[in-house]
Amino acid sequence: DVKVTQSSRYLVKRTGEKVFLECVQDMDHENMFWYRQDPGLGLRLIYFSYDVKMKEKGDIPEGYSVSREKKERFSLILESASTNQTSMYLCASSFRDHYYNEQFFGPGTRLTVL
């Protein structure tokens, strides 16, 4: 079974703090993704990585950065957390294949920024 794990299920941080969200997958997937999910807005892609040390901006990268030093791990960093970053954060991974690219999701991290 593919397993994608996220470091925390719930996280509460203060405005201005640096926040690290970590994601680990065990299926040797090339691709890893970070999304945020907000009511009425669906899933929005923040960043995408298709290989170690490679990254691509998604639709809403502002205020976020990412790190992928190892194939299995993809970190999302909020350099200075703000209240509008309160959201559900979802990590996913997949093979880099146009036709068999189903994504496997972690359980999500619900982040609250006070």
Next chain:
Amino acid sequence: SQQGEEDPQALSIQEGENATMNCSYKTSINNLQWYRQNSGRGLVHLILIRSNEREKHSGRLRVTLDTSKKSSSLLITASRAADTASYFCATGYNQGGKLIFGQGTELSVKP
């Protein structure tokens, strides 16, 4: 730049009834996928249909794809209370594995 639009946004049915959700998209795709999300959890992949396929079945799920109309539908037959969840369509195209997700349909199945 979300591509998938889902209809209806919410659906409430009785156990045993069929549930149909629709998804429309704007540009050519390689495949279309459906995912399910239980409240407060991650998404789970249900089924993938490729652009050269018209229909696919998996258990109580039936997915159709009409590329001329750029639309897909997900049918859940003989629904159960445990099917209560949000359902998302996602379109895949030639961008190395990225998907564009719709905003989802909230399905409520009453016992």
